[in-house]
Amino acid sequence: MSISLLTIVFLLSAGFAKVMAMFVNWVCAQKLARKYVAADKSLNLLLITAYPILLLYGLGGKEWPPSIAPVWWIPILMGAIGFTALVGATIRHWSYRPPLCEVSVVSQIIDLRATVDGVCWQDRLVGSRSRMRRVALLPGNEQFTIEVSTKTYALPNLPSCWDGITLVHLSDCHFHSGVTRAYFEAVCDQAAALNPDLMIFSGDLLDDQQRLEWLPQTLGRLRGKLGQFFVLGNHDWYLDHASTRQEFVRLGWTDLCQHPVTIAHAAHPDSTPLVLCGDETPWMGASADLSGIPFDAFRILISHTPDNIRWARENDIRLMLAGHTHGGQIQLPILGPIYSPSRFGCRFASGVFWLDPTLMYVSRGISGKEPIRYNCRPEVTRLVLRQSVTDIN
Ligand SMILES: [Fe+2]
Structure with a gap:
């Protein structure tokens, strides 16, 4: 398995984790019973752990860009969107300045x-x-x-x-x-x-x-x-x-x-x-x-x-x-x-x-x-x- 493929899987996994975190953040902001919030957090952890394993399985050691079934592009797209959000949030974090007052x-x-x-x-x-x-x-x-x-x-x-x-x-x-x-x-x-x-x-x-x-x-x-x-x-x-x-x-x-x-x-x-x-x-x-x-x-x-x-x-x-x-x-x-x-x-x-x-x-x-x-x-x-x-x- 090539280094470039592993790098892409790593970046997509980080992006997917960001998507999951965004969803948990939104769920925890709602008026929901504790059991639903806890269930969402557990599911979130499970999906974040499973994502890189499934992605590596789906890509099957192929070079990038892979020739894979269209269904695999859904998690790849989620990872890519999440990675963009992660970059945006990081820029926002570093751009924070206290107000002039x-x-x-x-x-x-x-x-x-x-x-x-x-x-x-x-x-x-x-x-x-x-x-x-x-x-x-x-x-x-x-x-x-x-x-x-x-x-x-x-x-x-x-x-x-x-x-x-x-x-x-x-x-x-x-x-x-x-x-x-x-x-x-x-x-x-x-x-x-x-x-x-x-x-x-x-x-x-x-x-x-x-x-x-x-x-x-x-x-x-x-x-x-x-x-x-x-x-x-x-x-x-x-x-x-x-x-x-x-x-x-x-x-x-x-x-x-x-x-x-x-x-x-x-x-x-x-x-x-x-x-x-x-x-x-x-x-x-x-x-x-x-x-x-x-x-x-x-x-x-x-x-x-x-x-x-x-x-x-x-x-x-x-x-x-x-x-x-x-x-x-x-x-x-x-x-x-x-x-x-x-x-x-x-x-x-x-x-x-x-x-x-x-x-x-x-x-x-x-x-x-x-x-x-x-x-x-x-x-x-x-x-x-x-x-x-x-x-x-
Ligand atoms: Fe609190």
Whole structure:
């Protein structure tokens, strides 16, 4: 078998994997029961594995271009289309630049893997669930080294009385037995130290309903000077989301999906208010009804998925915080993220995007159903909003 044929099979296989990943990303963005999403992921893995084997079988060691039955051109065409998409996504990944309104970013990496009270980090942070424990302990896994950042953005139409307001954005805990409560307690210690005006959680608290008992010692004890606000995500929807919502509220958090919340400035009560609203669609509820809020209010949307960006722009949302995509969890060295459960694929896997008039921040989150991270650390981010004096378009 020639080198050129093997090269072509390799490139087509990469393209076919991209097509499959695009399909999984789209499926995971829909309101589908967990069993269908899981079945799609399994089928996807099977097809990606089978594709190069079948292709080599079909080509039968022939030289390129092969004389083969027409039916074989279907997978070849899929691979070619996927490879084109892969090149496009790679170019997009490398062309990404933060928006001009980004004033500064100060980040530090916090390595949580210290031995505390004589207990080594593997036993302190990694749960006992055997398969997940093996995943968490893979060499180079960044799951337990978190990035804590302060990012400052200058926004048009931010009322002067809110100049300098701070928000801590947390997302996607996915409590399960693969990662211990101690890990989330350590992450929450970092968030508490940032002492924000608004403490925000954008969904996916649980993958195991029993772990709701961790909430009081983790997110439940966090406070923002103006309050703490949450929405839930698709992984909460898979479970008993009513109980999760109830527990958050019991611990002093405000459920943004019940109705928008208007916050007047304490020192300037007659000035422009902030309005916070939530969006758990497509999994739960409906998008917020903003018809009753002040016309000039500075609108902030907390949405589990970045897919609601279109609604945000149409409704004059000035800041949108989202999670759900986890940054892809694994960002390949050249290609970037591959899996990102969004209708937009990997376009909004993580980062900050200016889509006039909305600044959207997509968090990589804190953990995941699988505790694995490469080039994609968990993050705790404090956003500082400043009043912009210039047009940022
Ligand atoms: Fe998630």
